Amino acid sequence: RVWRYAILVAVVFAVIAAGRRLDLATHVDVLRVWIESLGALGPVAYVLVYAVLVAAAVPASPLTVLAGAMFGSAVGVVVASVGSTLGAVMGMLAARYLLRGVLTRRLAANARFQQLNRLFDSQGAIIVAVTRLIPLFPFAALNYAFGLTNVRLSTYAFWSWLCMLPMTVIVVVGADAVVSGMRGDGVPWPLVGTVVVMVAI
Numbered sequence: 051r052v053w054r055y056a057i058l059v060a061v062v063f064a065v066i067a068a069g070r071r072l073d074l075a076t077h078v079d080v081l082r083v084w085i086e087s088l089g090a091l092g093p094v095a096y097v098l099v100y101a102v103l104v105a106a107a108v109p110a111s112p113l114t115v116l117a118g119a120m121f122g123s124a125v126g127v128v129v130a131s132v133g134s135t136l137g138a139v140m141g142m143l144a145a146r147y148l149l150r151g152v153l154t155r156r157l158a159a160n161a162r163f164q165q166l167n168r169l170f171d172s173q174g175a176i177i178v179a180v181t182r183l184i185p186l187f188p189f190a191a192l193n194y195a196f197g198l199t200n201v202r203l204s205t206y207a208f209w210s211w212l213c214m215l216p217m218t219v220i221v222v223v224g225a226d227a228v229v230s231g232m233r234g235d236g237v238p239w240p241l242v243g244t245v246v247v248m249v250a251i
Contacts, residue, residue: 079233085120093125097133104137105144107190114218118225123241126222127215134218135211138193142206145197153194162187163195170196175205182213220248 085092100113117130145153166187170177178201181192196206227241 081120082122093121093129096120096129097136100130100133101136101140104134104190105140105193107141110134110137110189111221114221115225118222119229123223123226123244126226127219130222131211131215131218134214135207138189138210138214139203139207141190141193142197143203145194147197149194150198153198163198166195167199170199170201175201175209178206178209179213182210183216216248216251220245223248 088095096117100110100117103113104110114130114134117126117133120126121129166177166181178196181187187195223241223244227245230241
């Protein structure tokens with residue numbers, strides 16, 4: 051685990067160094083000014099695009115990183131959190147009402163899905179929370195899988211939102227901190243501290 055963290059830190063510093071050399075911060079700042087000029091339309095549009103892409107099984111992590119770079123920490127967390135939750139709900143509902151037959155046949159022989167189904171039947175909402183906090187399954191696949199269980203929509207939406215929030219904060223604030231590092235503004239200690247606290251949690 052120590053080596054993993056060391057490699058992660060090395061990668062972050064390498065990205066910051068490359069960003070300074072390529073002057074990526076200037077391009078990001080131009081993008082931020084354009085986003086701010088759109089007013090409320092910018093965040094709303096990003097939430098909708100984020101949700102549709104997540105529901106279509108596009109990986110969520112790059113979208114979350116982009117939210118931090120485009121909107122900064124505060125707005126970025128809100129945009130990514132709402133977008134990921136909405137996308138998770140859309141994927142779950144699509145599996146439950148539109149793709150149930152196809153997905154049931156594909157997952158019938160999947161041991162992990164069968165285990166998830168049994169655990170949900172016995173443990174209830176805590177399984178939604180645990181699988182969101184601990185990424186044992188791909189995000190999109192998990193959305194579809196829960197659509198085939200008898201989980202209530204309200205339970206699924208609430209626990210998905212709450213338990214995805216720590217990782218959302220880590221990724222968004224981390225991306226914002228990396229952009230700050232590329233600008234050469236010094237170490238953004240409040241952002242770094244936020245990431246460290248969320249990782250510890």
